[in-house]
Amino acid sequence: MTELGQELRRRRLSAGLSLAALAATAHFTKGYLSKVETGRVRVNRGVAEAYDKALGAGGELAALVPVRPPGREGPGIAGLPAGTRHFLGRESELAALSTALVESDDVRVCVVHGMAGAGKTALAVAAARAAERDFPDGSVFLDLRGHTPGASPLSAEEALRQLLRLFEVPAEEVPTGLDARANLFRGRLRGRKVLLVLDNARSAAQIAPLLPGEPACRVLVTSRNRLSALDDAWHQEAGLLDPGDAVAVLRAVGGVPADEVAAEVAALCGRLPLALRIAGARLAAGGWTPERLRRRLAGEHTRLAALDDGERGVAAAFAVSYEGLPEEQRRLFGLLAVHPAAPAEAAALEALAGAGPGELDHLLDRLHDAHLVTLAPEGLVGLHDLVRAFALRHARPGTEDRRAAVGRLTEYATARVLAADEAAEPDRYRPPVDCERAAPFPDADTALAWLREQWPVLAGVVELAGEYGLHRRCAQLALLLRAFFFREKLFEPWLRTHRVALEVAADDATAGMLLNNLGMAHVERGELAEAADCHRRARERCLAAGDERGAVDALSSLAWVRLYQGEVEEALRGLEETLSVYRAAGRMRNVEIAMRGRALALTELRRFAEAAEQAAEARSLARRPPDVLMAVNCQAWIAFRRGEHEAAERLYTEAAELADLADSRYERARALTGLGNTARARGDAAAAARWWAAADGLRVDLPPVVLGEARVRAG
Template sequence: MGGADVDLGPAKQQCVIAVLLLTPGRSVPVGTLVDRIWGAYPPRASNAVAPYVARLRRVIAAAGGDPGLLQFVSGGYRIDVAAEQVDLHRARRLAAAAREAQRAGDDKSSAGLLRQALAGWEPIALAGLPGDWAARVREALHRERLDLLADLAEARLRLGFADAVVEELRPVAAEHPTAERVVAALMRALSAGGRVPEALECYARLRAAVSDELGSEPGAAVRELHVELLRGNEPASNRVPGPAVPAQLPADVAGFTAREDELRRLDEALGDDRPVVLAGTAGVGKTTLAVHWAHRVRHRFPGGQLFVNLGGFGPVESVLPPEEALRGFLEALGVPGPRIPRELPARAAMFRTLVAGRRLLIILDNARDADQVRPLLPGTPGSVVAITSRDQLLSLVAIEAARLVNVGLLTQAEARTMLAWRLGDQRVDAEPAAVRRLGDACAHLPIALAIVAARAAGRPDLPLASLADQLTAGDRFDVLDGHDASSNVRMVFSWSYRSLKPAAARLFRLLGLHPGPAFTATAAASLAGHPVDQVLDELVQAHLFVPAATGRYEQHDLLRAYAAELAGTDERDALHRLLDHYLHGASKAMRLNHTPSVLTLPPAQPGTVVDEIADDSAALAWLIANDSVLTRLIRLAGQAGFDGHAWRLARARDHFAVRQGRWNDLVELDQIGLRAARRTGDRAAEAELLRSLARALLMLGDHDGARRHALTAAGHFHELGEQTSEAQTHHFLADIFDRMGQPRTALRHARTALRVYEAIDDRAGMARALNATGWCHAVLGEHRLAVEHCARALAFFREIGDRDGEAATQGSLGYACEQSGELDAAIGHYNQSVRLCREIGERFYLADTLTHLGDCLRAKGDRRAARAAWSEALDVFDELDHPAQDLRVKLAAASE
């Protein structure tokens, strides 16, 4: 049960599309998809989701749609459809519009919108989908639908349709006896029609059902309604409003978008009396979210709403002491000024006394720490408190059991929606690429997007592309200045920075040297020159970094740019340690990952922490996790004058990049390393990078460039007496001439490489040259010689434990057998090559071998297995951004 095999059942296929449609336009990590589809029994395959995605693409294409809607992005899959095309999100938009209409007093429009929302809402969501995740979502959506039914009933009740509401809600209440809002709406409708005894019977049934199913009592709101009915009072919702109550909420933000998950978690807080902490980085929109949610639910709080800005993160003089916040609350609750006590404990006690028995909504905005918040918390159940802060306020979470809701950055789709609301769909639709650039340059941070939108709105003649150019070419913070403290992104960040302790402030500055996008504690320790675990915890709590994958941390681009400003240019020793950390780690990973070359390094600087890498699988994981950092560091080292690091990092990465098929950036980075090697005068390094550059150019189709650079490298190695490297280069020249359609010339270079390897008794080199020689014989149709040379190569590779070479040789044997018509033998060799490619993380050759495997299976008449092999190959090629047009043609023909 622990490792179920992958099947292509329709239920799991539907699960994939359901997960993606719940967050359209947002990448869902493969691990998350696996967890939601298979739960506690994940499959053994490394990416079990790929076959389902491949099948869904074909289903979409067969229906006349664009299969490109399903994309592999940043380690996950994304479906590029507008939220309006998904029934759930369309219904939620209508429900949000209904709430806006209700707040404006337009119950007729509110009821109409709610009817539209419910018409498109299936009574049973995700029907037929198995698994715990589907069950949880189904239950959550079921509760959400019941709330919409209750909203509709209350709107119609206010319009005077009490009898109709009774008829509509009776069957719903009978089917869902613990749905408190539905039952409460039915009780109000019965009371409005003069049928109070029936309303009391409804409450009795609700109380019994809640007791039986949940072992508790109904919530405070429906209990209060029951008491009013017992006293003979008309329910508050049916009466003309009484005396004024506090209504301190700021105005809601028009056009509020996204944040559905955070809003759902806030709604959950209505079911208990724990405080909620909305924590997030500066400018992420915590206050906007809290205020929007408060307006959405304020009708549930007959005692009113209290709001205070505690000024916790701003100029020091703006921090509001809790006693001053309490004074404002007490005055809002009707306490005359002279009666308000002077001391904080007395004020807090009076506040707790006044709110006892009342149901208030209290928003404590911009809290600095838990001590500022605690005196403002009610002492009895009934009221709900929402707190916003840049700190996670873990003390409140630990002691007061507060709910913690982390507020993250907007997605690309959400950022586009925000800009469209402020600038209009026509302007945004006219420049989609510029809109994406604006979102990226603003790090999808709401405050930055709002400032950019304001600038664009003030210049309707200015193309959005020009504004994006200003953000990316110049000083972003000059553009992101709204001309007051609260809308100046640099100033907003500074308030978080100034609140840090000295050690945390120093590490924040130093991490501005790290090129991102993620770093480890060991990288941070290398920058600082000492352990930093406790300091990192402080930065995480302050939302200046967020934990990402295990042991890693992330920081959005704008905060990283701000940290880089603070770091300045006087931290060269720290940058040296950082480069040493990654160079020594990459070199160690390179050796363990069976790279056929050696890199000699100078000692690391004192204070540098080098990662422990246990084995080849850990080495591959390290290279995958750190590759984007390595690419940026190579550029940074070349610019900052660390030439030795630049060329060595390029060398350390190149074999991994080849395996992963990352040809485009390999050309750029090898050129940086080549220039750095030439500046240092290291001819051997220059020759190595020339050969690596030639390999990248070859894979991009520049055969002449590849040949020219490789021949130059071979000449350098010959002059230096580097026989091993010279042989390796002749081996590579064999590959170049093979791809140029000159197999005889290729065979000559392969034999030259073999002779040199034999002369120096390099068994690993001999194995590679034997495989190359065998391949050339196979291309020339000399089957016996091909198998003979490849068999000798395979024996050598197994003897020295080189799985990379073994994978390549199995592929060569497969090709030789395929060309001679021995299809069963070819399939066996290709399967062995595929297995080894998966183990070592070789991506491009995996896809290429799967393509050949599919060809053999098709020739054997097994169309289904052929399609499966081709589909997986195409998924890999798509991830590598390789066109694979011939493969697409094969798949299209096989589907007919």
């Protein structure tokens, strides 16, 4: 029997309570209480506090379970958000969640559900933090945007991509397709003990693919919906606060005494945590007394009566804070709703508002004091989804002000993306962009880090530019983002931004470039029919515009698609045509790429001598290490298809070594796969298995539809 168990039993008996009576009071089962008293279960602080409160022990029982120090031990991800000092009450819910997460072997998924503004996220984060030390392999928080106004819910496929990236799966190793990502994620968590907090879920269908198969992992979900289709989940409702706790929240935020007026204000707020925090912030800002606020809330009785009905009542509570703001703060608050529904960097908001740094800081500080925005330490500004809904409905500036703000934001985004793209991809061709130049990024890594953080905002700016008639910038920004989306394999925003830009493209040349990029995205996804259609239409639009460069690029891309589709003769004709144009124009890198394509096509036609000549010339023309590497792999493939296994082995080995120098996991995996194919062809099954295992260890998706080495291995 532990010290806590002994003391708990002594106090229970002194109070004349049976096991059943105390269990009912503390909201735990009789069997669990018995195990606590006899020391057969481990007890966390939340459980001890629940028993302490039930027995009126004044903290003496809780003190027998030490508070865990901040931070965590071990190498796992510590991704939980910071708690809030305004989280008060909820003892029984916290204790129950702690028990479900830590003590129960039967519960793997917990769902916290309740009405909008009930404090579901705060409750989940508090429970997760209490249990965090029991999950040595990490604790992760992900907002699924299920009810974020102005934003689409995060798809399960995109959520899995973000989770895989959090668990250090390189972008190029994240496969396409929901099932493939779900399988990789479950495999990544095998043998680990991880806590996932999936916030703001919309449906059970959104959650189901994200659930780990590892029995030691736990998942904590928050949602406005009950998610009853998650049959095996344990459900906890986040209801209204007890009257005493509601007043405590109001006092903590607003600094008001605990009197009858405060109790009335709390009751008029519906004891809803979000409404209470807003009301308290209004009081703390000065100029209002509790009595005056009580009268105001009572006058809005019709609206406040709708608090239990969701957004309308919450909007009424937000109005209390909004109506007291000075004009310049109202304007910024309204403009925040125009910004894409993702955390905003301060520089972007300066552009949006047309404000200087000092002025913006002052305005944001005041809005933050009113709990209308959140300010992260790294400078990102966020709007809670319900606050955003209020701002969209009640605070948006007039049309002209919004149009000007979107114009400024679009100019800022275009300049920054141009600078980032130039740092990350200095050698690639990009159409001229006539914008004011932004400060350059110091290096490619810094530029890519910024793009990885900001791409959801940037994709949203593309959509805003299209909506507000900024058609030229809409297309330019989409085209600038293409290289990053290709590098990170972000096919969904790639397709979405280019489709938006294509709808408003002002001329055939721009439409042709967008269609060609769309075709590339479809190729990456293995959607060859769609890719061919895009490249064919791209060529037509470029020819109509007199854009010879775009037309030949589209023809070249279409030829590669035909090659992948098995239409080799047609592919070869297209590559021959583009090769002559590239030579005449002096576009030598495109010449080298076209010659590699010709070599592959000739190989499929078993014209090996010609193919070898083309590949050798392509290698001699290559200047960038990745291009040299691809040419050597091409030579190795030709040698393998000719049956020259010794030459193939030598060339694939050279390619594997070059891939290390070029930091190309894709081409190294291709070379290792080729070495495995060569070993099998020579009758050495053991060596083949070793080479293929090495290729698999790189965790790179080699699509058979576009890569011969992958087809040979699979066949």
